[in-house]
Each structure stands twice: as C-alpha cells, then as structure tokens.
Amino acid sequence: MSGDLVSLVARRFEAYAGRFHDDQGDGFAYALKIEHTKRVLAIAETICAEERLPADVTLAARLAALLHDVGRFPQYLEYRTFRDADSANHAALSVVHTLREKLLDGVPTDIRRMVLGAVYLHNKRSLPNLSSAPLRAVAKVVRDSDKLDIYQVMIAHFSQKKPKHPEVALNVIDDPERYTPAVLQALLARQLGDYRSIVYVNDFKLMVVGWLYDLNYATSCRLLHERGYLDTIFAGLPADDAVLSFRTHIYTDLAQRLNRA
Ligand SMILES: [Fe+2]
Structure with missing residues (x-):
C-alpha cells in the first residue's frame, strides 16, 4: 500500500x-x-x-x-x-x-x-x-x-575547474586562500551559518561543514562519516590555525555523536 x-x-x-x-x-x-x-x-x-x-x-x-x-x-x-x-x-x-x-x-x-x-x-x-x-x-x-546530498553536490561542484552552470555556484568569489573570518567565528560558536554572509566559495564550504551541528539522526552522522565528505571539504580549505581549530571541533563532535549511537 x-x-x-x-x-x-x-x-x-x-x-x-x-x-x-x-x-x-x-x-x-x-x-x-x-x-x-x-x-x-x-x-x-x-x-x-x-x-x-x-x-x-x-x-x-x-x-x-x-x-x-x-x-x-x-x-x-x-x-x-x-x-x-x-x-x-x-x-x-x-x-x-x-x-x-x-x-x-x-x-x-x-x-x-x-x-x-x-x-x-x-x-x-x-x-x-x-x-x-x-x-x-x-x-x-x-x-x-x-x-x-547537498554535501555531495557541493563537493562535485567545487572540484570542477569551470562549473557547467554559473547559477549553481551561487555567485561567490572563488579564491582558494580566502574566507570570511566572521563566518568561521560564528561556526566556532556553533551558530548556524547565514547565507547572506557568504562572500567566498570557502565560506560556503565552511558553512556546509557546520551543518553537522544540525544533523538530527545518528544514521545521518554515520553516512556523513562513511562518505568522507568532511575530509574532502577540509582538504580544499586553507590550513591556517583558525580552520584547523574548527576542524578539531567538528571531528570531536562527530566522534561523540557516532559513539553515542
Ligand atoms: Fe530545497
């Protein structure tokens, strides 16, 4: 039925x-x-x-x-x-x-x-x-x-040299070294991202990583972990101290949620 x-x-x-x-x-x-x-x-x-x-x-x-x-x-x-x-x-x-x-x-x-x-x-x-x-x-x-699914769509999209369709890129600046510090600070404070503060492609990547905080089910965390999306996104971000500290935050959070399941 x-x-x-x-x-x-x-x-x-x-x-x-x-x-x-x-x-x-x-x-x-x-x-x-x-x-x-x-x-x-x-x-x-x-x-x-x-x-x-x-x-x-x-x-x-x-x-x-x-x-x-x-x-x-x-x-x-x-x-x-x-x-x-x-x-x-x-x-x-x-x-x-x-x-x-x-x-x-x-x-x-x-x-x-x-x-x-x-x-x-x-x-x-x-x-x-x-x-x-x-x-x-x-x-x-x-x-x-x-x-x-958007994790996967974004990763596929970020990896293209010339995105097939500019609209899908959400009109942000693609500079591999830059991101907006306020976006990262908000995420470190566990606030959900605001699309309006996005300037760079890297801001978008950071915000997508921060979606972990908003996942509801242990199965969702397991899928995120198994598919390796976070590793892939962090590999494409600048490795400065602030980003590395965010990375530690995120992986600790993910490990706790996987252990609790
Ligand atoms: Fe939608």
Missing part, C-alpha cells in the same frame, strides 16, 4: 519535472534537481529504516523527500536562479505546486499534512517548535537527507 503510493507520487513527480526539462536549453539545471530528488529519497529511506521509524512517518518522509524541491522547477523557469533571496522561497513554491498539480491526490489526509509540513520546513534555518512529534520526525528526516 505505502510502496504503491510512493511509486504513484514518484511517477507524477517525474511527469511534472519532465515538463520543464526541455525549457530553453537549460535542461542541465532541472536535471540536477531531478537527480538530487532521487538521491534524497534514497537517503531518507535509509534513515527511516535504520532509525526504525514508524510506518506513517516513513511513508510521509518518503513522499516529502520526493516533493521537497518541486518548487525549484517553477522557480528556475521564472527567475533563472536557485537563489531564494533573489527570487522566491522555493519550499513555499513546492507546497503551492504540489497542491496545484495534485501530486498528493489519493494520499490519506494525516500523511498529506505531514508531507506538506515537512516540505515547507525543509529549508528553514532551524526547525520551529512543533507540537506534532510525527511531523517533527518527518521534517528531520527530510532536512538531514537534503543536507547529506
């Missing part, structure tokens, strides 16, 4: 996303989001299984993973950017277009509510207090899965 619903919604998502794909030679940008969605779904399924989350939470998390970036397609079509600050909140667009396109038709109301809630909350800097424990769990799975 739940598997059928996920396949049904996955087919609807593919048909929906496919409509944007041939638009004005910018298929690359849409293809990125389609592939991202598939990987986020796979990661969400791993987290739900390993954390032994209940069936309703698992179903809602799988559907929310599939639909979390539905708004990226109309966002890019209209604004030619994935920068929310320069266009629109893509999570809100995801909710609007999921409803407009009837992507959740046939899904029970309680599940549908959790899906829409988690989709809407997936890009918030931090989760608000939620009275519904199941919704909170679904939102946490989607946020962790999204972050884990």
